[in-house]
Amino acid sequence: MSNYLITVGGTGQHFALAVTRLVRMGAMPQDLKLIALDSDDDGPLSKLLAQPTRSLAGTAHPLGDGVVKPPFNLVGQGEGSFADMFVDGQHKDESDLFDSLFTAEEGAISIHTGMHATPCVGATVFAEGANGPALAGFLEPLATANRVFVCGSVAGGTGAGMLDKLIQSIRRYYTRDELYGIFFLPWFELPQQGTAKGVSPAILERNSNHGLKYFYERTVPVISASLLLGYPGTQRTKVLQPVKVQDGNMGEYASYLQLAAAHALVTLPQALTANNKIKVYGLVHDDNREGWLLDDVWAGTKEGPTLRRRIRALRVQQNLLRFFTDEGNRPDVLAPYDGSILGSPARFQELHDSIVASCPEKPRRLGFMKEILTRFEELVDEARLCIEWMRDIFGPDGLGTDPVLDKLESTPLKRSPTHWRELQSMWTGEKLPAETTRTGGGVADHYARVLHDKVLSRRDP
Known part of the structure; x- marks a missing residue:
C-alpha cells in the first residue's frame, strides 16, 4: 500500500519541492506518491517541480511524478477569466447573477495562473470540477492507500478555497484513519502596498481568519491529525527570517517552515499512535535549538544517520x-x-x-x-x-x-x-x-x- 502526498496551490508546490529534496537525500520514506493540484500548471514553480533537475523527471522523480495537475478540465473551463468560465455573454441574466456574487476584479482573474489569494474564486472553480472525471481520476487510487497527507495554505486563494471541499472529496475514496493535514498560515511577507494583482498583507490576514474558521469547524472533524504553522513576522533568528516575496517573481522561495512542515510527515503518524484524541498540533520555535531538524534522524531507526x-x-x-x-x-x-x-x-x-x-x-x-x-x-x-x-x-x-x-x-x-x-x-x-x-x-x-x-x-x- 502506498502513501500519498496531495498538495494544493503555490504553497503546496513549495512543500512538494521540499519533500522531493528530502526523499532524494534519503531522509524521507521512498514510497511517497505525489498528487500536486493547482490551476497554475505551467508557471516557473510548476516547471521546477515537474523536473527539478534534468535527471529527476517522470518515473525518475523522487515522488513518482512531479507534474502539477489542474483539479478540473483546464482546457475546457480555465482558458479565460473566472467570469468566462460561468457567464455566457449572450444571456444578460447570467451576467447580472454573476455580478451580484463577485466583484469585477474577481471576475477578471485568469484562473489558469492561480486564484491570486481569492478563496471565493478557488472554492467556486473547484466546486465546478469537484464531481468531474479529472479529480475523480486523481483520487480513485486513494482507496487502497496506506496514509494520505494533504498540504496547502489557508491564507491564499487556491488552497484556502479548495482544501475543505478537497478533503471532503478525499473521504469519498479513502476511509482509513490516517488522513493527515499540513496547513500553512502566512509564511512570507508581501510588500505593504500589495502586489500588482491586488494581493496585500491585509487580504492574507482576512483569508487566514476565514480559513481557520473553516479549518476548525469543517476540516478538523474529518482528519486524523494535523499540523498548523506559519510565521507571524515578530521574531528574527538565524533561521527564522521573513521570506520576502518579490512582486512578479513566481519562482521558488526557500523557507525554514517548509522543512519543519516536512518533518510532520514523520511525526504526525507517531503522534496519532501516541494519542489519537489530539487533532491539531503546532510548533514553538526554540532559539537555542535552531539546528534540531538537522540533528534529527527523520527516516530510519533511532540510531540512523541524522x-x-x-x-x-x-x-x-x-x-x-x-x-x-x-x-x-x-x-x-x-x-x-x-x-x-x-x-x-x-x-x-x-x-x-x-x-x-x-x-x-x-x-x-x-x-x-x-x-x-x-x-x-x-x-x-x-x-x-x-x-x-x-x-x-x-x-x-x-x-x-x-x-x-x-x-x-x-x-x-x-x-x-x-x-x-x-x-x-x-x-x-x-x-x-x-x-x-x-x-x-x-x-x-x-x-x-x-x-x-x-x-x-x-x-x-
Whole structure:
C-alpha cells in the first residue's frame, strides 16, 4: 500500500519541492506518491517541480511524478477569466447573477495562473470540477492507500478555497484513519502596498481568519491529525527570517517552515499512535535549538544517520564527482580510452576494472566512460538541488563543518592530489563483477553511492 502526498496551490508546490529534496537525500520514506493540484500548471514553480533537475523527471522523480495537475478540465473551463468560465455573454441574466456574487476584479482573474489569494474564486472553480472525471481520476487510487497527507495554505486563494471541499472529496475514496493535514498560515511577507494583482498583507490576514474558521469547524472533524504553522513576522533568528516575496517573481522561495512542515510527515503518524484524541498540533520555535531538524534522524531507526550527516555525505559526494568531471581533469580521465600513449587509469583503478568487466570491447570504452561522466554530472546537479536549498535555509555556515569536507572544498579541483587520494581511498575494494549488460550509468551510480555511503557511515566529528 502506498502513501500519498496531495498538495494544493503555490504553497503546496513549495512543500512538494521540499519533500522531493528530502526523499532524494534519503531522509524521507521512498514510497511517497505525489498528487500536486493547482490551476497554475505551467508557471516557473510548476516547471521546477515537474523536473527539478534534468535527471529527476517522470518515473525518475523522487515522488513518482512531479507534474502539477489542474483539479478540473483546464482546457475546457480555465482558458479565460473566472467570469468566462460561468457567464455566457449572450444571456444578460447570467451576467447580472454573476455580478451580484463577485466583484469585477474577481471576475477578471485568469484562473489558469492561480486564484491570486481569492478563496471565493478557488472554492467556486473547484466546486465546478469537484464531481468531474479529472479529480475523480486523481483520487480513485486513494482507496487502497496506506496514509494520505494533504498540504496547502489557508491564507491564499487556491488552497484556502479548495482544501475543505478537497478533503471532503478525499473521504469519498479513502476511509482509513490516517488522513493527515499540513496547513500553512502566512509564511512570507508581501510588500505593504500589495502586489500588482491586488494581493496585500491585509487580504492574507482576512483569508487566514476565514480559513481557520473553516479549518476548525469543517476540516478538523474529518482528519486524523494535523499540523498548523506559519510565521507571524515578530521574531528574527538565524533561521527564522521573513521570506520576502518579490512582486512578479513566481519562482521558488526557500523557507525554514517548509522543512519543519516536512518533518510532520514523520511525526504526525507517531503522534496519532501516541494519542489519537489530539487533532491539531503546532510548533514553538526554540532559539537555542535552531539546528534540531538537522540533528534529527527523520527516516530510519533511532540510531540512523541524522539529516546533518546526510547533507555532509551529499556534499562530499558532490565535491568529488565535480572534481572527476571537471574540464581540467577530463584529459586524464579519458586518456586511457582515447588512444593516448601516456594514458593510465592507475588513479581510478577500481573504476577502470569495473569498466573492463562491464564493457569487454576495448573500442567501446571511451563512449562508456563518457556515459559515466554524464551520469556523474547529473548526480552533481541532483546534489546541488538539495544542498543549495539547505544553505538558503540555514546559511552558509549553518550546515556544520567536517575536516575532510573542509579540505576538499578549500582545494582547487584541477588535478588535485587531495581529491585523487580521497577517491582512491573510498573506491578501493569496490570493483564490480563482470556483467556485460551493465550500462555506464549503472557503473556511475555504484561508485557515486560508494562515496556517499562511506561518508554517511562515519561518526560525527
